[in-house]
Amino acid sequence: MVTAIAVPAAAIPPPGAPTCSVFPSNNVWHADVSKLPVNSHSSAWLSSMNGSSTHLHPDFGPSGGFPYGIPYDVVSSSHAKVYLTFDYADESDKGPYPFDGNTKIEGGQNAGGDRHAIMIDSGTCKLYELYDAHYSSGGSTAGSGAIWSLSSNALRPDGWTSADAAGLPIFPGLVRLDEVQAGNVDHAIRVTAQQTDRSYIWPARHQAGAANNPNLPPMGSRFRLKAGYDISPFRADTQTILRAMKKYGLIVADNGSNWYFQGSAENGWNTSMLDQLKTVPASAFEAVDESSLMVSSDSGQIKTTSSRPVRRTTVNTPSTPWPTPSRHVTATVAAKTITPASRSPMPSPTPSTRVVAAAPGAKPNASAPLWLSLIAAAAATLLFLIRRARQKSNLPSK
Numbered sequence: 001m002v003t004a005i006a007v008p009a010a011a012i013p014p015p016g017a018p019t020c021s022v023f024p025s026n027n028v029w030h031a032d033v034s035k036l037p038v039n040s041h042s043s044a045w046l047s048s049m050n051g052s053s054t055h056l057h058p059d060f061g062p063s064g065g066f067p068y069g070i071p072y073d074v075v076s077s078s079h080a081k082v083y084l085t086f087d088y089a090d091e092s093d094k095g096p097y098p099f100d101g102n103t104k105i106e107g108g109q110n111a112g113g114d115r116h117a118i119m120i121d122s123g124t125c126k127l128y129e130l131y132d133a134h135y136s137s138g139g140s141t142a143g144s145g146a147i148w149s150l151s152s153n154a155l156r157p158d159g160w161t162s163a164d165a166a167g168l169p170i171f172p173g174l175v176r177l178d179e180v181q182a183g184n185v186d187h188a189i190r191v192t193a194q195q196t197d198r199s200y201i202w203p204a205r206h207q208a209g210a211a212n213n214p215n216l217p218p219m220g221s222r223f224r225l226k227a228g229y230d231i232s233p234f235r236a237d238t239q240t241i242l243r244a245m246k247k248y249g250l251i252v253a254d255n256g257s258n259w260y261f262q263g264s265a266e267n268g269w270n271t272s273m274l275d276q277l278k279t280v281p282a283s284a285f286e287a288v289d290e291s292s293l294m295v296s297s298d299s300g301q302i303k304t305t306s307s308r309p310v311r312r313t314t315v316n317t318p319s320t321p322w323p324t325p326s327r328h329v330t331a332t333v334a335a336k337t338i339t340p341a342s343r344s345p346m347p348s349p350t351p352s353t354r355v356v357a358a359a360p361g362a363k364p365n366a367s368a369p370l371w372l373s374l375i376a377a378a379a380a381t382l383l384f385l386i387r388r389a390r391q392k393s394n395l396p397s398k
Contacts, residue, residue: 015178016074020125020150022172028203028300029172029187033249033288042287044215049258051282060263061274069265071104077123084140091160093147097128101135125150129163153301156205166219166253167205175263185244192256203300224249229284238276
């Protein structure tokens with residue numbers, strides 16, 4: 001079954017980069033999955049993630065006065081850039097990256113763990129992401145790195161990792177404070193699973209699985225909060241996030257604790273909201289099949305209902321002869337340029353464009369008024385009768 005969805009609204013720009021969208025509005029991160037069919041592996045995947053006994057866990061918020069989550073920096077195009085040495089250099093973008101000693105690191109400068117670093121160039125609208133990032137004036141290092149154009153739907157090369165195990169960007173999957181405060185989270189949310197299959201499905205590009213087991217979710221699996229789950233008892237800000245989970249869902253992008261979903265590391269998260277999110281049971285989710293939205297396996301673009309029927313236009317053609325071959329006339333119809341010439345064939349009609357033109361030298365389709373035609377016919381009949389009468393008068397009598 002082929003499914004297309006309505007064109008999403010323009011993607012919300014990140015704070016500090018008002019001219020940048022977080023990928024185009026027709027990107028898979030912004031796809032409305034609320035009407036998509038349930039994935040045939042839904043029950044098995046939920047079972048492998050302990051769906052019957054686990055609740056959601058927001059993996060961000062205040063922690064001893066220090067905000068935890070995944071931080072990001074917005075920098076100008078003039079920010080100094082450096083090249084890094086990567087552990088996975090064959091699957092990393094060479095750079096350079098706007099990375100220095102002041103760049104925020106997940107968990108802090110002295111943290112262990114994933115040590116993600118995310119940077120957005122507000123001038124070029126490029127997204128830079130690093131995994132296991134370590135800055136040093138003598139030479140910076142990272143496990144892997146990826147650079148994305150926020151105006152493009154292009155995915156990583158097939159089989160490549162990124163700063164995330166699934167080969168996806170991290171930033172578009174983070175719940176951000178500015179979105180929640182505005183009452184609109186317009187994208188899917190990054191979530192982790194303890195064990196994943198050694199496979200990946202679109203839009204993911206890389207696997208980091210524990211086993212070849214179809215009962216485990218692959219990287220790129222998408223879950224949504226069931227439509228019938230009642231969110232009315234929750235706070236308004238909690239409802240904002242839960243609405244996003246119903247409409248855009250969760251995307252499995254890394255290995256980690258089951259049902260942990262990620263947000264930005266910043267001050268201001270409300271602990272009551274976070275506590276409410278922790279009461280939502282994982283059993284209220286279901287996996288969806290979003291394969292029908294794919295335009296190309298190498299693109300994050302989704303099929304939408306934006307294709308409008310070609311407008312039917314009536315053009316009154318002036319009573320002038322068809323242009324001679326020496327006259328160059330160009331007509332643009334539905335984004336296709338057609339140059340008529342008497343010795344050149346007309347372009348073949350395509351599914352989106354059908355051009356019908358009279359052949360050179362064709363007679364104009366101009367009909368005489370009806371009353372003139374009737375008079376002419378009557379005159380011809382009268383003339384015939386007169387001639388017939390004269391012929392009879394000249395015959396010999398019997």
